[in-house]
Amino acid sequence: MVSKQVCWEEVEVGQDIPTLVKSPTHIQMLMWGGAVDDYNPMHADNKVAERAGYKEPIVFGPLVFSFLVQMVTSWMGPDAWLKKIMVRHNAPAFAGDEIVCRGKITNKYVKDQEHCVELQIEADYPSTGRGTFGSAVVTLPTKAEVHPVPAGEPIPTVGWLRIRPRG
Amino acid sequence: MAQADEVLEVMKELVGKEEHVVTCQVDKGMMIKLPWAVDDPNPLWRDEKYARQTRWGGLIASPYFAEFLRFRGISNYDKVFTSFGRPLPGSPANVVGGEEVEYFRPIRPGDVITCSRRTTEVKKRRSKSLSKEVVIQTYEQTFTNQFGELVITHKSTNVKT
Numbered sequence: 001m002v003s004k005q006v007c008w009e010e011v012e013v014g015q016d017i018p019t020l021v022k023s024p025t026h027i028q029m030l031m032w033g034g035a036v037d038d039y040n041p042m043h044a045d046n047k048v049a050e051r052a053g054y055k056e057p058i059v060f061g062p063l064v065f066s067f068l069v070q071m072v073t074s075w076m077g078p079d080a081w082l083k084k085i086m087v088r089h090n091a092p093a094f095a096g097d098e099i100v101c102r103g104k105i106t107n108k109y110v111k112d113q114e115h116c117v118e119l120q121i122e123a124d125y126p127s128t129g130r131g132t133f134g135s136a137v138v139t140l141p142t143k144a145e146v147h148p149v150p151a152g153e154p155i156p157t158v159g160w161l162r163i164r165p166r167g
Numbered sequence: 168m169a170q171a172d173e174v175l176e177v178m179k180e181l182v183g184k185e186e187h188v189v190t191c192q193v194d195k196g197m198m199i200k201l202p203w204a205v206d207d208p209n210p211l212w213r214d215e216k217y218a219r220q221t222r223w224g225g226l227i228a229s230p231y232f233a234e235f236l237r238f239r240g241i242s243n244y245d246k247v248f249t250s251f252g253r254p255l256p257g258s259p260a261n262v263v264g265g266e267e268v269e270y271f272r273p274i275r276p277g278d279v280i281t282c283s284r285r286t287t288e289v290k291k292r293r294s295k296s297l298s299k300e301v302v303i304q305t306y307e308q309t310f311t312n313q314f315g316e317l318v319i320t321h322k323s324t325n326v327k328t
Contacts, residue, residue, distance in 0.1 A: 022206070031204040036235045042260045052260035052328045053297035061263035063205070066231035070207040073230065078211050078221040081270070082230045088265040088324075091296065134265075150220035154208030161206050 005077035005149050008108070008115035008140040017103040017119065020071040024059050026095045027160045032063045058092035064099060064132050068121050071101040072136050078149060079141040083116070087134035093125045100124045103136070114139045171291050171300035173256035174327050178304060181286040188283045191239045195276040198228045201235060227273035233319050236282055237308050255327065264303065264324040272318050279313040287322075294328065302327040 029043050041048040042058060049057045065087050073082055093099055100123065107118035116139055123132040141147075202212040210217040212229040219225055274280065288305040303326055310319040 028204065028206065035200040035204040037238045038234075040261060042262060048260060052262070053294075053299065058262070062231070062234040062266065065266055066201070066205045066207070066229075066234065069230045070205055070209070073211075074207075074209055078223070084267075084269045085230070086265070086267040089263065092262075147222050150217050152210040152214055152217035155202070155210055155213050156208065157206050158203060 005079050005146055006075065006140055007143045007146055008117070009143055011105055011108060011117055011140065013105050013108055015105045017071065017075040017105070020067065020074070020101040022067045022070075022099045022101065023097070023164075024063060024093070024095060024099065025161070025164065026057075027163065029057070029059060029063070029095060031158075031160065032060055032066075036062070038062070054092060056094055058094060059097070059099075061087075061089045061092075061132075064089065064093060064123050067099060067101050068103075068123060068132070068134070068136075071103055072119065072121065072138065075103070076138050076140065079145075079147055081139045082136065083139055084137040085121075085134065086136070087121070087132050089132050091125065091128035091131045093123075093131055094127070097125045097127055099131070100126075106135075115142055116140075170257040170259065171302050171327075174259055174302045175289060175291050177255055178286070178289040178302060178327075181304075182289060183285065183287075186284050186286075188281065189239060190279060190281045191236065193228070193274055193276060193278045193280060195226065197235060198226065198232060198274075198276060201232055202229050205229075205231065223273060225275060227275055230268070230270060232274060233268050233270075233310070233321055236280055236310055236319070237284075237321055237323070239282060259302070259327040262326045262328060264326045266324075267322040269320045270318075271320075272312065272316055274312070274318060278318075280318060281311050282308055284308045294326070297328055299328070 043060050103119045103121045106120045119136045121134050125131040199213050286306045290303050292303050294301045305324050308321040312318050
């Protein structure tokens with residue numbers, strides 16, 4: 001977890017990056033809505049969600065997008081740069097779903113003196129299958145360019161997110 | 168007339184127009200709140216001491232900070248909450264269908280970011296999962312900093328249902 005820097009020479013096409021599993025709750029949806037100033041009732045109000053055709057409020061698509069960003073940036077290390085990311089949401093996720101984020105390296109090249117890696121990314125929801133999929137482009141440092149990774153502790157989960165709803 | 172047709176009619180007027188140009192001065196609190204909500208333990212977005220020792224020399228915004236900026240781009244708190252400009256027939260709900268984001272430069276505390284939005288396409292489509300007609304809006308947002316440099320471009324597909 002961010003204790004390592006990935007260098008361009010070390011990666012190969014076909015490699016998987018570490019999987020990230022997230023389980024958003026209604027509390028996390030509230031926190032996200034407040035953090036980005038998105039108060040769309042689709043994510044909070046049962047009646048609004050039902051009227052739109054969903055069984056209950058859906059998880060914000062941009063929150064799932066952020067989980068995929070978290071997966072990629074945690075893997076790539078602090079010297080790398082996320083250049084581009086694209087996602088499509090096929091199906092909604094609901095609070096309590098276990099969202100499994102996966103990524104695989106699909107291309108590796110040098111362009112304009114930048115050492116780039118392309119990834120295929122996806123977020124699966126057990127209830128609806130391959131909910132979100134897309135791609136990302138990352139620039140990585142070479143072994144000659146890399147800076148030492150500073151000592152740093154991962155920041156712990158906020159208390160509200162440790163509370164899981166009961167069965 | 169079905170609701171989707173009425174929504175489409177109103178939204179067609181948006182195509183090609185620049186809307187919701189707003190400026191936002193970024194502070195550390197705004198930047199930190201997003202990884203907090205995502206539950207992303209990466210210290211680069213939140214730990215100043217750690218960030219100072221990286222190639223960036225200080226805190227930079229997480230890539231998903233674009234999500235805050237793009238909503239800031241449709242909310243102007245100094246005036247009123249402008250959201251979607253004017254009410255749409257039947258007040259349809261909005262769901263994000265997809266996003267494509269390109270990052271050109273890091274955002275740091277104190278940066279002044281200007282956001283603008285332009286709708287590129289509106290169309291009607293039959294949604295298989297919802298078994299009804301919906302309107303798809305595609306728009307592009309551009310974010311520049313206080314030096315006039317391009318920071319982020321964001322393309323988004325939104326489903327009005």
